[in-house]
Amino acid sequence: MRIKEVIVVEGKDDTQKIKQAVEADTIETNGSAINPTILDQIKHAYEKRGVIVFTDPDYPGQRIRSIVSERVPGVKHAFLTKDEARDKFDRGIGIEHASSAAIRQALAAVYERDDTPYQSEMTRDDLMRYGLIGHEGAKRRRDYVTKQLRIGYCNGKQLLKRLAMFKISKEQLETVVNAIPEEDKHV
Known part of the structure; x- marks a missing residue:
């Protein structure tokens, strides 16, 4: 499975795991201390190929997702559940612990953030x-x-x-x- 967009991940362990599951390029944020240079790289990648934000299902991952979405509107999002991101030894939660099958499934179900005005019918x-x-x-x-x-x-x-x-x-x-x-x- 080849992913045309650049995938934004938190670190090098995530990159290694993604590359085991699919053929893709990544940008690593180096954790939640995401800096302006990395954000500029993400923006450039978005303009050239598109971007999928694929972070851990925890608070730091959500924080990175929010920062990138705010700075680069229109990015796509892939999500793992906490169960999918937990290794069999329960050593932690993260993309680096997920199975290749779970990663492929998450990337196949990517959501595109569309910032055009949308009035939700849900209350x-x-x-x-x-x-x-x-x-x-x-x-x-x-x-x-x-x-x-x-x-x-x-x-x-x-x-x-x-x-x-x-x-x-x-x-x-x-x-x-x-x-x-x-x-x-x-x-």
Whole structure:
């Protein structure tokens, strides 16, 4: 599998793991201390080939994702779940611990950030009705939904923003909510 866009990762271990899974070029941010020179490289790569931000499913990874998205609007996003990013010995969470199959799946399900104005049809009340916020088990239900939509784990407030950012329709969300395993459906 050849990826035409440049993939933004956190470090050299991530680059090695990506190159085991797919044929791609990467830019390493060297962790969350992302500097202006790296951001300029990412912007240049975006203008020439496009960019996919593929960071760890943790706070520093989300911080890098936000910084890059703000500086280079229009980048694409790939997400791993925490389970996919955990190695079998539970030594940590990160792309470097993911299987090649999980990496290929995440890259195949890339979301393109589209900054054109989009009025989401989803409301906070919808999330309440679906049991994704304000209910016992909401965190577990959100975890299932975000894994299925491959938008990265988020809290209720972030969920509403990500649904809008990735233009996920109410119908798409309902389909995933209706597929929640029976033991998690009771609100």
